[in-house]
Amino acid sequence: MNEIETKLQQSNGLRLLAACFYEPDPTLFEEEKMCRNISAICADICPQACAAASDMYLALQNSSLQDLQIAHAELFLGPFELKASPYGSTYLEKARRIMGDSTMQVVQLYRKAGLEVDIKEPPDHIVIELEFLSYLFALETEALQNSESTQVAKLRAEQKVFQERYLLPWMPEFIENMKKGTENNFYLALADCLEKFLCQLTVPDQSIPTYECNGTQKYAAATAY
Amino acid sequence: MKTQYAMVIDLKKCVGCGACALACKTENNTALRKNGQTYNWADFLHETTGKFPDTTYKTLPVLCNHCSNAPCVEACPVEPKAMYKTPDGITMHNDERCIGCRACQEACPYSMEEVRRDGEYGEYSVISYNEEGEPTHPFYKDNRELIQGCTSSGIDTARAVGATPPHRTLYDHPDYEDVRRPNIVEKCIFCEHRVRKGKLPYCVEACPAGARIFGDINEPKSEVSKLLNKHKSKVLKPEEGTKPNVYYIREYGVKG
Amino acid sequence: MKIKRRDFLKLSAATGAAATVFKKPVLNAFAETKKKSVLGEREGKWKPSTCQGCTTWCPVEIFVQDGRAVKVRGNRYSKQNDGKVCPRGHLSLQQVYDPDRLKVPMKRTNPQKGRGIDPQFVPISWDEALNTIADKMMELRHAGEPEKFALMRGRYTYLRDIIYDVMPKVFGSPNNISHSSTCAEAEKFGSFYTEGYWAYRDYDLDKTKYLLVWGCDPVSSNRMVPASIKKLGDVIDRATVAVVDPKMNNTSAKAHEWLPVLPGTDGALALGIAHVMLTEGIWYKDFVGDFKDGKNRFKAAQEVDETTFQEKESHGVVKWWNIAVKDMTPQKAAELSGVSFDQIVRVAKGMAKAAPNVCVWMGPGCAMHVRGGYSAMAVHALAGLTGGTDNEGGSLQTAKIPVNKLDKDLLKTFQDDLAKKHSKMKKIDQRGYLNLPAISKGKSGGGVATNNAANGILNKDPYEIKMLVGYMNNFAFSCNGTERWEKALSSVPFIVHLTTNASEFTQFADIVLPCVVNKYEKYGFVKTKANRYATCTLLQPVIEPVWDVITDETEFPFLLSEKLKERGFPNLYDALTTMYADPETGRKAKNAKEFTEYALKYYTAPLWDGKKDSHGDKINGWEDMKNRGMWNSEAYKYKSHWGGKYKTKTGKFEFYSETLKKALGGHAEKHNVDIDKVLEESNYTARGEMAFVPHYEPPHRNGDMKKYPFVFIDYKSRLNREGRSQNCPWYYEFKHVDPGDVSHQDSLKINPVDAQKLGIKDGDKVRISSIGGSGECVAHLWEGVRPGTVAKAYGQGHWAYGRTAAADYAKAKERGINNNTIIPWDIDRLSGSNARNGGQAVVKIEKV
């Protein structure tokens, strides 16, 4: 795997993992070979997650739609207490309320990347954040292909800020909550897979041109006001 | 001829009410005074002369002069410059490029590194600096409650409405943010986010007296050109050679 | 939340070749924004409401983005402010987003009451709060003493009828005490007892040729502020502007003439000007009339035979001359008032020359004195002498606003016998007592004496007040003699306060209910006027209230009425739902929100229901009304009251006030005394005929000038939103827009000559003391004040209200010093007004 391919697979993987957190749609998942694709990606870039990925596949085969729906709702939807709140701000803001400052800050980052949330969920929802990171990785793939090194550096800086400040800090608690909050094998395996997958993502290192890096870093800090 | 935006302030009409400066704060979400920085992109100077009862009192609204010969731009060390002149003659600040060195603040004859007092003592600063590592709006970060469980707090208010500051006016501009981040400077940018959309700078629109007039002085038919032709005008600190584009016409009071 | 795009699940493949066009990944949760072109304001909407920062009551619009209020401007339809607001309009954003707003109801847990005693408030539910209040009210009714309930009103809209009239009256209490006399009634006294108009006047700045501003600063406060700001520059170009004010103000700084009158001597100055006009024969004869033979007989100190003069639109000018003017030569006026002889003559002649387009703008500074009633009349009499009353370029009355009125007869049907009887008892402010005529609109005890309610409560005279409900008022801060209020409030067993912030008044409350911030979250309507146009403008919630709050004037009475009904007293509930049924459908309100809207519709219906010509803007129905937010009248017709149509006893403009004579007579008769006795008891010096004409009363100073050598001048900061903007940080940052003020401090302006004598330097901390109280502020040496006087703007000195307003809320430590603590308790007994101008307070200044 070269650098470009790795990036692309990481992007693909994040996108498919994001898809798993939507309302379960086993037919669609099956038709699009989602679990198999996840397995394949893991085999390429994240062998540690392979076992979890095949567990997901099996679980999906063996769960009824209804089981999946119930488990999904209990974990992420309510109406009762969410077993694993899918919103970053729940974890990042001490007051545990939705639409806190960190939420506004991720919106700024999306905007900066030329994106606007297009589903009816708060902007720090897990599916949105995973997709965003996937998007940044995809753009990096493009920049790498075109050998635009400043663009690459800029995107890496953005990834770094996003991962370090907004996504990674709440993942352990969230994944933990998922594991404690369900007995459904699909979601248990998903939690495991996500955990392992995120572990192999390296946060871009220091070898980035300082001007670009600081520029973006400072931008992210701006949202801290 | 190329555009040169300018502001004419008609002192005869101005009553020193303060609306322009406050309106600017609501438009541009500038912070409260801290660390000797006022964040008043628009402000006022006052002058009392004479002895009672022959006293004269004047107010002079001030803001960035958008100098044609701007020392702040000259001083900015980054390349391309963070403080630069737009083709329309606005002294623009690019947030992303700014490294917070404050060279512009030092170079600008209308700015002070630290403002201790106010316009009553002749002090103000066009350029303000956001301290590194400090939130821009600490007032709305404060979680202190006056009466536990009964009254709100700064951060509660910001959270309840989902913005800091809660009355934040949202706008976009390629060079500057609607709230500026730490470790950069900020100042009046002639509301370019409005001007480029065909609107007037917000202080101009908000002035109840119609004392602030904005336009292109290189366009002879503009209101600013006409006023400058009709009246004698003054600029601040002409001796500095900065060639300001904020002009003052007429006297504040009948008695001069 | 579903996956919308199947392609989202497809893998993108690496092409390997750099030349191939990269395919962007498919997005599901996102859409792309047109990144490069993003410039300008984000989406939002301008929504109409009304600003109540001062008595201008501007129709405004508020820019709302994402449900948040972010900017303010004037209402585009307004014929009075041309879409602009004064600085306070913008400042109010820091009020609605004040970090110290009350979020929930709370109750006191410390039974001890007093300043500095922590009430130990704890949060409670709305239910508990309302149940407690309803129980207390029922106790009073069961004991047969509903009069011991009092309602106190502060900032209001015209929906006040509900909480202020209907609620107490149906319950059975006479005690609805408004705040009006804290800043206006003496001024209205001046215009009422000359031209029969009990209200603020309107001013025709567009046409005036001479503007005489007296005791106020129109570009800062009082009336039509944005319009005055807009017009002053042109007025200065076109006309002459003269300003009477003991200290330099914003208007005088720009004006042709500044007449720095000695506090309290306004009557002498006004009479001096009148003396010049009369002796020079330059009064406006088309209004006042002339000597039958055209020969001027007005000569200093000489009586004139009344029969030689033929009056036109006025009444009693010769009598006035004989009784009060003839001896007030400009020399004498100069001596008394500290304004130079030359200036008096110059101003008098200038005004006469500009007559009748003379605008006399009379403000509280010449009226709110202990003996201010007559100086207000004297100043307003100049409008008569120059023919500028009710005339082009002068001071005007108002066009009609045809809104519905409270249906008093219907109201009565909901009063039971107890309520009928007890709501007619004497009021707690003692209005109408021998020593408190408060003869508003000609009626003994017709007006409120807000400040005297403190005495009534303290002395339990006419009876004890056991329960007090205050809404958006803060008498412990806003009334001079704050200490008296602190004592009075400490003595009331049960107080409910409806407020946005924990104010000074709140510190004495037992139950505190959080309410809406008017301009942004409240329904209501107000009537106002400017530039010849009368205006009715709506307050509307342009945002969802930030916290769990209620609308004081409507929701509170409604919710309470439900609780009272549960307790076997349905009258209030029945009254409210019947009186305020939806005027369109006749439906009765089922909840407090519905009730509020129906009530607003009830009052404003004639403006939009299309049934009758409103003589103003045509509005198509309720939705249209809400969208526009306001209604303008047709332009006011000049001289509407000329030709004997003034609402005075004679129908004329009265220099000799038959109207006042009747009013005083009525009051004297009620108490079986003569008028001289009334004046004596009211702390006035006039006796005999003098009582019926505008005249000079020597200023009343509270305190010994030997001990307190400086006369204190109180005025309004142009950033005051009443006493409520002091928790806004912007207030302090821009305090220097008040002439002579310095930001971030409570500045006491002192003339350098005096400062030198006292060894005080600029910026020194000083202690200011009077017989009323004392506190600390900062000296600013300034030539805008006369030696022997010191001036400080009202506003600072809160010891509660919030983190920014008070130095330390928890310790009840004030930031600066409240002028109302320095100004001792006193009132103008004829009008019922608080007396805080005219230099009633004398002070000493010490360096600390």
Ligand code: SF4
């Ligand atoms: S808003 Fe206009 S009148 Fe008021 S201070 Fe500013 S320039 Fe002067």
Ligand code: SF4
């Ligand atoms: S006023 Fe100062 S900041 Fe503005 S252009 Fe001139 S030098 Fe630069």
Ligand code: SF4
């Ligand atoms: S032009 Fe805009 S940024 Fe500059 S002072 Fe006016 S409102 Fe503020």
Ligand code: SF4
């Ligand atoms: S404070 Fe008064 S003048 Fe200013 S906008 Fe509000 S109502 Fe109008």
